[in-house]
Amino acid sequence: MKKICIINGPNLDIIEKREAEYYGGKNFNDILTDLKNEFPQFNFDYFQSNIEGEICKKINNFGNDISGLIINPGGFTHNSVSIRDSLSLLKIPIIEVHLSNISNRENFRRINLTTSKTIGYISGFKEFSYYAACFLMKKYLID
Numbered sequence: 001m002k003k004i005c006i007i008n009g010p011n012l013d014i015i016e017k018r019e020a021e022y023y024g025g026k027n028f029n030d031i032l033t034d035l036k037n038e039f040p041q042f043n044f045d046y047f048q049s050n051i052e053g054e055i056c057k058k059i060n061n062f063g064n065d066i067s068g069l070i071i072n073p074g075g076f077t078h079n080s081v082s083i084r085d086s087l088s089l090l091k092i093p094i095i096e097v098h099l100s101n102i103s104n105r106e107n108f109r110r111i112n113l114t115t116s117k118t119i120g121y122i123s124g125f126k127e128f129s130y131y132a133a134c135f136l137m138k139k140y141l142i143d
C-alpha cells in the first residue's frame, strides 16, 4: 500500500475554532478519518506542527516509504524560505492545499514561497481541498 504524508502547519490543529467561512468549522481529526475511509488505497502518515523547524525536520527525514506529500503550510506558505528549501529536496509528488481561497483574502496571502516547489495547489474548498489533493495523488501514484 502506498504511504502518503499529510503535513499541516501552524493553527491547523485548531481549525474548528477558526473562521468557519474560511476553514469550514470541522476538526482536522474528523477530516482525516473521512479521508482514510474515502481513500483506502493509501496508508496515511499525518504530521502537524506549529513550529517551522519541526516541519523542515519531518520533511528532511522522510524515508523511502513515503510516496507522496500533501502539505498545507498554513501561514508559513507566505514567509518560510526554510520549508521551501526542504520541499526542494524531495523527489516525490507534492501537492499544496489550502482550506480557504488565498487569492481573495489579504494581499500578504498572495505572497507564496512554497507553492512553486509543488506540482500545484488547491485552495478554497475547505476540507474538500484535501479530498481533491488525495484524488490527484491517486492519479499520480496509483491509477
Ligand SMILES: O=C1C[C@@](O)(C(=O)O)C[C@@H](O)[C@@H]1O
Pocket (backbone or CB within 6 Å): 010, 011, 012, 072, 073, 074, 075, 076, 077, 097, 098, 099, 100, 101, 102, 109
Ligand atoms: O493558516 C492558514 C491556513 C491556510 O493555509 C488555509 O488552509 O487556507 C491559509 C493561510 O493563509 C493561513 O495562514
